[in-house]
Amino acid sequence: MRIAVLGTGMVGQAVATRLAEVGHDVVMGARDAGNEKARAWAVQAGGRSGTFADAAAHGELVVNATSGAGSLAALEACGTANLDGKVLLDIANPLDFSQGMPPRLSVVNDDSLAERIQRAYPDARVVKSLNTVNASVMVHPEAVPGEHHVFICGDDAIAKQTVRGLLAEFGWPAPSVLDLGGLAAARGMEMYLPLWLAMMGALGTPTFNIRIVRGS
């Protein structure tokens, strides 16, 4: 599949590399066509790089792997026509580091970054997933032993199924993907981040995840 990965940071690199590895035709998008990190990635991974608009024009599916604070600007740079009708996998978190550590969430309670994106691009088919784990765990779930879970939500069932396919390619067993329903569930998935950060601090590693255990 032709895939755009927006974002050149740790998350964008990890996801773009893994997507190329499993056989997708990936363009990494950055603000500037000459972005060094995107160019270096393209050389190393055998993909291509370009502007956000270049990447989005290429992709049948678009992955938002930008920082949450920059997501709406990155999508604006893509242009509505390059997003309409496409599956838009949002894996970003609306973290605001402007007031120091730990970061605040810039969206809470009645809204989420995913829903903001959906409202800004009503013809994109937004799916939220993977934002609750570290980049390395996103694309190599076997980095955490045994069963553990990742969430998915969105208002478009076919788009969710498409993303489930990618998750399976990354190595997520189907029963490890918990569907939380419509895109409003992104609120909970994003508001989990402060607990994730506290756990990371207590555990001393970002390489962990949660396993959901049901009672009898």
Next chain:
Amino acid sequence: MRIAVLGTGMVGQAVATRLAEVGHDVVMGARDAGNEKARAWAVQAGGRSGTFADAAAHGELVVNATSGAGSLAALEACGTANLDGKVLLDIANPLDFSQGMPPRLSVVNDDSLAERIQRAYPDARVVKSLNTVNASVMVHPEAVPGEHHVFICGDDAIAKQTVRGLLAEFGWPAPSVLDLGGLAAARGMEMYLPLWLAMMGALGTPTFNIRIVRGS
């Protein structure tokens, strides 16, 4: 130990019953001395009931099991003198149901209910725990099979150790209690609730919990 349980709802009943069961001298506190639910509990569990102030005066340790929206009023009714120097285990969540379901959180980001309580009662020794699981799981962790985790945080190490003792009596194995550090970690523990509610919806049961799995 003499323990006050503030709150007569499902959480208060579950915690007070279990505390009495494992041998503590429990008084359940309610707004009114004649509260029917508290009286019925006292008869059934062999404990006593009274006003919030009666309960707090009795307790060497005070459990805040009121609804988050009523917590500060309940503690005010206890009176500062009945809280000063005591371990105050806060298991409430600042859920606001006034705008319908799902509830909003009335405190987020830079503050938490636990910290509000600590600021209102600076000489109380506030510990946050158990708010991330259903009442039945709080007091009977074996309701969920295998290993799964609960969090604890607070600024007073001795108070945390006291609460660890109660958690052990409830059946939580020591390695299943993850210390997230100071009371500010309550922010993450409380902001987890929207995800918990979404998981409950997807799983169709409130009897579940998360197991933290570390990577290698």
